[in-house]
Amino acid sequence: MRDRACDHENKKMSVKSERLLQWQRLTQQITNETLTDENETREEIEKRVRRLEKDPEAWFGYYFPSFSYAKPAVFHKESTSRVLQHEEWMEVRMWSRELAKSTRTMMEVLFLVLVGHNVREKGKRPKGKPKKKRCVLLVSNSLDNATRGLMPYRANLEFNKRLLQDYGEQRGGMMWTAGEFVTATGISFRAVGVGQSPRGMRNEEVRPDVLVFDDVDTDADCLNPELVAQKWRWIEEAAIGTRSVSVATTIIFCGNRISMDSCIQRATEIADHTEIVNIRDEVGRSVWKEKNSEADIDRVLSQKSYAAQQKEYFNNPVTEGAVFGVLPYKAMLPMSEYELL
Numbered sequence: 001m002r003d004r005a006c007d008h009e010n011k012k013m014s015v016k017s018e019r020l021l022q023w024q025r026l027t028q029q030i031t032n033e034t035l036t037d038e039n040e041t042r043e044e045i046e047k048r049v050r051r052l053e054k055d056p057e058a059w060f061g062y063y064f065p066s067f068s069y070a071k072p073a074v075f076h077k078e079s080t081s082r083v084l085q086h087e088e089w090m091e092v093r094m095w096s097r098e099l100a101k102s103t104r105t106m107m108e109v110l111f112l113v114l115v116g117h118n119v120r121e122k123g124k125r126p127k128g129k130p131k132k133k134r135c136v137l138l139v140s141n142s143l144d145n146a147t148r149g150l151m152p153y154r155a156n157l158e159f160n161k162r163l164l165q166d167y168g169e170q171r172g173g174m175m176w177t178a179g180e181f182v183t184a185t186g187i188s189f190r191a192v193g194v195g196q197s198p199r200g201m202r203n204e205e206v207r208p209d210v211l212v213f214d215d216v217d218t219d220a221d222c223l224n225p226e227l228v229a230q231k232w233r234w235i236e237e238a239a240i241g242t243r244s245v246s247v248a249t250t251i252i253f254c255g256n257r258i259s260m261d262s263c264i265q266r267a268t269e270i271a272d273h274t275e276i277v278n279i280r281d282e283v284g285r286s287v288w289k290e291k292n293s294e295a296d297i298d299r300v301l302s303q304k305s306y307a308a309q310q311k312e313y314f315n316n317p318v319t320e321g322a323v324f325g326v327l328p329y330k331a332m333l334p335m336s337e338y339e340l341l
Contacts, residue, residue, distance in 0.1 A: 019178075023151065027159045033065045034161040049166050053115050056084055060107045063162050067103045067152070070291035075277050076104055082273055083108050084118040087131060087248035092267050092274040094257055096313045098292055099277060101254040102214055106152055109136060109210055112250065113187045114167050133250065136189045137201060137208040139239055141218050143193035147179040149214050150191040154181055194231055198242050207244040213253045213267070222259035232266050257315040279313040 052059040057077060060068045072080075075095075083091055095101040111118070116130030136153075140146035156163060157170040164170065172182040179191040192198045194216055201208060213235065221227040243249045253271070255264040268274040277287055279297055286292045301309050310316040 019148070022148075023155070026151065026155050029066050030155055030159045031161065034063070034159075034163070036161045036165045040165075045166055053118075056080060056108075056111055056118055059111060059115070063110075063160065063166075064107055064156070067100075067107065070288070072104075073288040073290070075275065075287065076100070079275055080104065080108055083250060083252065084111065086272070087117050087250070090251040090253075090267075090271045090273075092253045092264060092271040094253075094255065094264060094268070094274060094276045094315055096256055096277060096279040096315065098279065098313075099288060100291075102149065103152075105212055105214070105252050105254055106156075108252075109133070109212065110153065110156065110163075112210060113183075114163070131248075132187075133210045134187055134206045135201075135208045136187070136210040136212070137192060137198060137239070137242060138189070138212045138214060139192050139194065139198075139216060139235075140214050141194050141216050141221075143179065143191065143196060145215065146191035146193050149212075150179065150189060153189055154178070157181075157183060192239070195234055198239055201242050207247065208242045209244070209247055209249045211240065211243065211249065211251045213239070213251075213255075213263070215255045216253075217255055217258055217262045217264055219258060222262050225261055228259075228261050228263065228266075232263050235263060235267075256312060257317060258311050259317050276315050278315055 048062075052062055057072060057080075060072075079091065079093065083089060093101045093105070112133040113136065114132070116132040118130065138146055138150050138153075140149050154176075168184070170183045170185070172184050172186075175182045175188075180189065182188045190198075190201060198208075216231065216235065217228075221231060240251065243251075253264050253267045257265055257276075259265070279287065279292065281287050286294055286297055301313065304312070307318040310318045
């Protein structure tokens with residue numbers, strides 16, 4: 001018993017050490033890649049901010065060079081446009097691995113809480129300031145993974161020099177932990193694992209007005225239809241149930257389809273828009289050639305079975321036994337030796 005307890009404790013310490021190392025690497029990278037000109041005047045800063053806020057892609061590129069190093073693809077821009085132009089919206093991003101669905105979502109959410117909706121009418125921004133989001137809930141298949149998913153949000157709000165120079169100090173004085181924090185301007189973020197109780201979550205009088213579901217499905221759960229149904233009930237009733245009926249809410253599901261019956265698949269039935277993007281298009285070309293070259297894709301796919309390729313990169317979960325494997329065969333005999341063909 002003691003050995004098991006020691007092993008468990010050592011494992012916990014190892015996870016904490018690895019998490020701390022990840023945090024240090026991430027924050028150092030963000031600090032190093034967001035250098036600023038400390039001699040800029042307030043007028044110069046405000047001019048830049050006004051220019052960037054009119055163009056979300058330029059905003060992403062300037063404030064997040066670590067995360068937007070590759071030129072975005074068309075599907076990235078179109079999806080972002082939908083999310084930022086609708087205050088009330090549910091988008092399902094059934095994107096392959098390596099297409100930056102979580103990263104893209106993070107940049108959009110930070111845009112929404114710092115800038116507001118990029119609503120345009122006939123090419124012009126409506127009068128008055130755009131409405132900003134104030135309460136963000138990030139959900140994953142476990143609290144540990146949800147907390148890890150919230151890490152880049154917190155790291156940028158605390159260490160991104162460009163954001164701090166243009167939008168001011170963000171670290172709040174009351175709540176600032178890995179899984180839950182509130183900025184100096186009153187924007188709250190919280191990580192929740194599937195099955196936990198998010199009921200009653202609010203930021204002062206504001207209920208969650210941004211809900212991000214990131215990889216809520218697991219391979220093990222998807223083998224059991226009852227577990228999928230149970231998890232989906234929790235998403236519908238407990239998680240989405242935290243939102244206000246009268247407040248416009250942005251809901252984004254991120255993940256690839258690892259099973260035909262899965263939470264992300266069920267989300268497509270109620271979403272305003274679902275986008276399925278595979279690593280390659282219908283004619284076999286990389287959908288994001290600026291980041292994923294054909295040679296790189298070939299190399300990665302060669303290391304996986306056909307079933308794994310289809311599930312992780314083509315949103316096509318293949319049930320074991322539904323596809324013939326490599327079959328052994330012998331050379332054909334002379335035709336005269338066959339009675340029937």
